[in-house]
Amino acid sequence: MTNPFVRKLLRGVDLTALDQGRLVEAVSRTEDIAPHTVLMREGGLHDGGYVLLSGFAICHKLLTNGERQIVAYRVPGDADGLHGIHTESADYTVATLTPSTVAFISRGTIDGWLADSPGIARALWWSLLTERNYLCAALTNVGQRPGPQRLAYFLCELLSRLRAVGLERNGSFDLPFTYRDIADMLGFTEVHACRAFNRLRELGLLLNDRTSVVVSDVDGLKCFADFDLTCY
Amino acid sequence: MTNPFVRKLLRGVDLTALDQGRLVEAVSRTEDIAPHTVLMREGGLHDGGYVLLSGFAICHKLLTNGERQIVAYRVPGDADGLHGIHTESADYTVATLTPSTVAFISRGTIDGWLADSPGIARALWWSLLTERNYLCAALTNVGQRPGPQRLAYFLCELLSRLRAVGLERNGSFDLPFTYRDIADMLGFTEVHACRAFNRLRELGLLLNDRTSVVVSDVDGLKCFADFDLTCY
DNA sequence: CGACTATTTGACTTAGTTCAAGTGCTGTGG
């Protein structure tokens, strides 16, 4: 199964061949989306959702002073708004970071899934629970860990998620985020993000440049970050 | 309807009289629980969940260095583990803070709800989405706001949630948390929590002692906190 | 009363921010 959306769901639940077929079908009509395009706006009505098939996106909330908190990021296979039957408005803005391919899913399609397939309903429920778990982990990370450990934890999580979709090899991956993005995820400034990377390099845990990261000591990084292995 | 669980769900979705009856029935056999009792343990298996009918509880994650992050708190009407059909282990530990009354819900009961009542399924889905929204807001709060504003935001949220269950009058409420608890929710130290309260008092936004809070200027507090009104 | 826990305050240290100036890519137009 090469479809990243279905592959992701299969990590959490079983799906019949029929259900898998339904999902693949729903996701087969894709659109190419430019970088920095808004897919869903905080507080805006949305009728259905989207599945990200390639590329990267972020979910953020804005404060009135102009600060933003990136509350989550999306890698291929991730989705939003598939439970939108229950909310009129989105909790956060979703925007692409890179050129992406996306399948938009109508409300009717989702309703059909829920009416006809308990397996798909269960899969969507699982994905929402996973999401909650990510958010709890992110809150714990931002609330409790000092800068370098916080960055290390974030990189461990990113590594796991990229590995799950085949975008990582031996601890090496392309970094889809700018330092500003990372700062807005981890609750510090761009300058501090830069210094936290410096620190991890000094400690011999990783090498990186503007566009990529090579984790030279994966276990060391996990240990330094107190990365919760049961979580991912 | 005096049942806080049903009342909470009705804030988000419609439920037929039949569905309401089912929920009330499921929640009618209650247990009295002592303060500081664990209801659910992080990483532990759980077969079913609980509904909190009176009292307060917190949900927290522990780090290996002994720090904890309180990721959420529970007021009467809140629940956990009702979607546990899909996860083997809990994401966080739940423990009571005060003497509480709790109804434990078996897996069989939940499965029955999901099989027989789309309305209840929708309600449970809504509660999980609400939960996610709280977590996003909490992450944004901890990630972006300086101490006094962060505390102010937290108090605005607490005020809203207590009002919804009738535990607030005119900006006054009993504080179920110690300063240590608040510190562990907001990502600062006990000393800093104390100083943040001092600051809000200096600003004339509230009065408080160990056990209660009187918000003397609700609008001022919301404004100071940049409290997102659409969210609650 | 005495033990215990929660809160408060002061003095000091430090992690992280701010400000400002740089470097170094990368894409674009001439």
Next chain:
DNA sequence: CCACAGCACTTGAACTAAGTCAAATAGTCG
């Protein structure tokens, strides 16, 4: 192919919010 503009990253120096440590105060419960 080069000049230049723009953005991301980097560094240093000064500053500030928050943490740490330690001690005092104040409720609470047996």
